[in-house]
Structures are given as structure tokens and as C-alpha cells.
Amino acid sequence: MAMRRRRTELALNSAAVGKLTEVMADFEIKDLRVSVEGREILKGVSLAVNKGEVHAVMGPNGSGKSTLSHTLMGHPNYKVVGGQVLFKGKDILTLPTEQRAKLGMFLALQYPVVVPGITMSNFLRTAINAKRGFDGKDKSKSINVKEFRALLKNEMSVLRMDDSFLSRYVNEGFSGGEKKRAEILQMAVLKPEIAILDETDSGLDIDSIKFVSDAVNKMRGPELGVLIITHYTRVLKFIKPDYVHVLVNGEFVRSGGPELADWLEAKGYSEWVKEPDKAPAALEAR
């Protein structure tokens, strides 16, 4: 099916959805509506992502970006009030979080969580084993030590992480850069088909952003679809998106190619928000 796949023309505002229903994208968000504590945050969002594509979802603060990422992964605080998210023939909104991960989804969190007492090594191995369907019994499904080491060695060198990192507790005492690199390392070893990177560039110094981007670029390919969620255009200089979508107040207000990011860099979100975030990229670049 990969060969005749129709590239989703730019992206879909709600009007465009109808035309495309006959050709399923690999990952399809359809008219998604989500509320948090009774307030509707996402007001009918549609987006189709195919493997091999990188989509950027951009928007000012409070536009619903994090709600989108958390809802896609099934965070319990976000209540879906309408719509579907189709992936591999399933509406993943009905699945528990871990099933979504096993199906091939991945979320790099904006604020990775500390898990005291659990080493990164243990965490990574448990996650890999979970994905492989190892339930503690059938040893053949679990990753062996040699394979695990080899896998990590390779990915960690791309991210410029040294071995000591593996014996540290999950995100405990990590700098901003270390946390984000750790997220991307998890992505690298779990090899998702749809990856959502939530503000992965925030809080990163320029070196970290480069290592992280290199790692993501290395993973790009026909088997991976990426959704980059970001406020600023900076990261998009390193990870070139195929499509850019602007999310404002819970709705996509514009979609376009990479040039839309350049346009946003110049104009900011002033067209849609009263208090414009002025020249965000310039601010960040300082």
C-alpha cells in the first residue's frame, strides 16, 4: 500500500477531511474534540500523518498543543468528547496508553517525569521488553544483555550520552538537555512508527538541540511518521518538516509546507492572537 499512497495534500482543515476519507492515511486524527476539567480545549481537530512524513504543529501558548499530544497518548486527565484517531485500523482512543505504545506510538514529553529508584537501564530494558511482548515468562521475547548493550551504545553515541547515564535514576537530577536526550534515546530504542515530539526543543541549549535533531533525522525514513509540537520555529531549522499546521484556540487555522514556518517566524501568531508572541524565533536565538 505504500507505493500508491496519496500524499495528504497539505493538511486537513475540517473541510478537507471529507475529500480524503476514501484514502486512509497511516495515522489519522478525525474531528478530535477534547475537554479538560469541563472546558473544551480541542474543538474538532483533524490531521493525517503518513509514515515517512514530518508534520509540525505550531501554536501560541494555550492553543491546545499539549492537550493534543497528551490525548493522543491517552493521558487520563484529558477527556475525549468526540472524534476518532485511526491507526492500524483501530480507533486508538479506546485503547489504554500502553496498548497505543505497543501499537507503535511514542510521545516524547515536554516535561519528562522523575521515577526515583529506577535506573535508566532498567527502564529502557523494561520498555523494550514490554514492546516485544515479554510478559516475564517467555525468555525468547526478552532482549538479551548483549543485544541491549549494542543497541544502546549506538544510539547513545549519536546523542552524545555516556555510559554513566544508564545507572542514573529516570530523569532524576537530569538537566533540561539530558531529559530531552533521554526522551529521544527512548524513541530510538523503541522504534515507533508514529512519534510525537512535544516541545522537545524547549529548554535546550544549542548543542543539545543539535544532538537531539541529528538523532531524530537519523530515524527519519519510510517507516516513521513524526509530529513535532512546538511553539517556536527554531527546532524546525534542524528537523525540516514536510508540513506545518498552525493550531490556535483548539483549531487548525492554517496548514502549509515548510515555508509556513518561515512565515510564522517573521509574523508570529499575531494574525490570530491579540497579544502577539513577537518574533519568537529571534527571541529564542539570542
Place this chain on the structure above:
Amino acid sequence: MATVIPRIDVGDNYKEKYGFFDPEKFVFKAKRGLNADVVKEISWMKNEPEWMTKFRLRALQTFEKKEMPTWGADLSVIDFQNIYYYLKSTEKQGKTWDDVPADIKNTFDRLGVPQAERKFLAGVAAQYESEVVYHSLHKELESKGVIFTDTDSALRQYPDLFKEYFGTIIPPADNKLAALNSAVWSGGSFIYVPKGVKVEIPLQAYFRINAENMGQFERTLIICDEDSFVHYIEGCTAPIYTTDSLHSAVVEIIVKRGARCRYTTVQNWSTNVYNLVTKRAVAYGDATMEWVDGNLGSQITMKYPSIYLMEPGAKGDVLSVAFAGKGQHQDAGGKAVHVAPNTSSNIVSKSISKNGGRTSYRGLVKVYPGAKNSKSFVRCDALLLDEQSRSDTYPTTEVDEPQVRIGHEATVSKVSDEQLFYLQSRGITRAEAETMIVNGFIEPFTKELPIEYAVELNRLIQLEMIGSVG
């Protein structure tokens, strides 16, 4: 140095592995209940010197006079007259594994003791019911003068050493249960480490209760002579029965000048055992005593390992973990008594309550007048896994010396949604994620254990976590 981690699988076959019981087979079984005749009979069976018989009888009187402690867990259901106080399950004590009777050996095989021994253990003394049936000690240690034997044998073989210390740290009158133990004690470990000898590998004992309504009253005495070191480990497992058993041990430890002793317990009695244990150590000048105490099983545990810091520079650590599931009450903690100046203590308690289980931290820090520049720090962290579970903290601090540094910190936390979401977003199920968070929570404890105990503890936690879901 790669250590091979033995696979200790207690995932699905726990009942098969730990819940089995053998048909009772014993050479001698005392009558049910407790009176002077039973005590005399025990002493006679053991062929004890007269002073011990008298000691036991005096202790019995003390027991009868003393009130049950009412300040802690509910002990009202214990019926002391409905317990067998002594069973001797085999006539002779085996010195090598081959001498041990097959059914008992079978039990230990299933517990994995001999395998562990084959790895790196210095010696294994496994207590099967009241008599130590199997005991071995590494030749090298023996040649250095280290004594590691069961307490009954020690009384026979080292009478002077024994009499000098026995009952001096915890006299029978200390509390009702210590008195009970003093009257009917049987088995336990006796360790003497001579001056300057460092026992580099842990000495281990594995205790089991097999017979129903069987009390277990082992008595352990450890003497670390000056500048010596020993690490003693006990693991406890009892088969699952429908009626209740009582485990009431007494552990006395003397750590002399410059010596260091670590005592590690991983207690996983079945959930109908009353586990009421008195543990106390005295540490002299610059000596260090460390209690590492894990409580997973039992219906009720009351245990507060204590350290008396007798001379300047003495140091005491208590690190404990308690896990209480449905119907369990873990009332545990630690005591540090600062008698001399420049002494320090550190008590860290971690508790987990699940499915209506209850944990209590109960601790005492006492500083006597003149114990200047003493330092004590107490930290209690409780993790509650659901709304039905309960955790309490009862810290007591009595300081009669102004020039001291005393700290106390307590936290109560729940498994956070954010942590669960994070782990689940990596494909880990909710139950597994909870287990990981709990294992992470007790990691400061686990990392102090030898690797095979750490592995076993993690698996037991996993079992508690997953087993209680269904």
C-alpha cells in the same frame, strides 16, 4: 566482577514454591500450651545445664506477670495456650547437606538454599522448625576462629562465652514477648567474630515454620569483637496455613570497639503469622551497627530494631521497609539510644500500603544528658497505593542534652498519575508500572541487599502488586 543472578521465580508459582507444607514429621512434640512442665521438658530434651533451665523458668514467671503490649498492633487474638512451643523435627543435626533428611531437604531445595550456598555463601544455617538441621561453615572462617552455629549447640560447645552475653542485652523482663522467648527459645544463630577478623561474605540463615500452630522462638546472639566485621542475613518464609502461627524471636548483638555488624532480614512470613520480634544491639566506641530490615509478610509484625550507642563515636543505622497488603499490619520502626557523646544514628523507614493494608512507623530517639554532639536523623517515607490503605507515624524523641543535632522528616505520597502515564506511554502496563514505582521507592533498601536477596525482594514485591489485583 560479574555476578550471575540466580533466577528466583516467585511469579506464578508462589504457592507451589513457598506455600507448600510437608506432613509434620517430628521426633518430639511438646504438649500444646504453656506451663512450667512444658518449659522443663524443653530444657530436659535439650539436655541443658541447670542455669538455663532456671533461666527459662524465671522467664516463664515474668511472662505470666507481664501484660501484653497494647500500644501497638492488636494482639488480643493470640491464644498462648493454643500453641505448640517445641518441635524437634529430626534427631540429629546434619553437618553436611547429605545428612539432612530427604523431606526437609526437599523443602530447602524448593526454597533454593543450597543453590545459594553453592554460590558464595560462607555458611548456611537453616532452621527447620526448632532445631537447626543443617549447618556448615567455611573452613577458612573456622580457622580464623569465627563461630557460626545454632544457639543450642553454642550453649553446649561454648558455655563460658555463651553465659557471658546471653540475655544481657535483652533481659527476659524487657517485655512480655521477650520473656516468652526466654522461656521457650530454641534454635537461632550464634556468631562470634574474633578481634580484627573481617568476615567478607555474608553469613546466612533461612528460617521456616512448617507445623501448624507452631510457635517459633529462635534466639540469636552475635558478638563482634573489637575491629571485626560480620554481615548476617536471615530470610524467613512460612507456608500458608489457615490457622495462626506465632513467631517471636529475640536477637541480641554486641558490637565492640571499632567493629561493624550488619544484620539483614527479609521477612516474608505467610499472612497468618504474628511476627513479634525483639532486636537490640549495643555499639561501643567507634563501632557501627546496621539493621537492614524488610517486612513483607505476616499478619502483624511488631519490630523495632534498636541500637544503644554506649561509647563515643558509636554509630547506628536502621534501614527498614514494610509492605502491608490486605489484612496486614506492619508496625515497625527503630530505636536509637544515645548514651555517650559524639554518637550518631540514622533511621530510614519506607513503607508501602496497598489494598487496605496498614503500616505504622514507630520509633524512638533518646539522648541521655551528657551525650554531647550527638546526631540523629529520622526519615519516614510512606507510599499509599489506594484510598483504603493507611499509614501512620509515631515518632518519639526524648532529648535530655541541649548540644545535639536531631532531625526528623516524614513524607506520605501516592503513586502519581504522571509517573504511571509516563511508564505506560512506553508500553508498560499499569500493574507493571506500579510495581516499578514501588521497587524504585524501596531501592535505597534493595541496593543494600546481596544481589540474590534483592532479586527475590523485587519479585516478591511484584507478586504482592500483581497478585493483589486479581
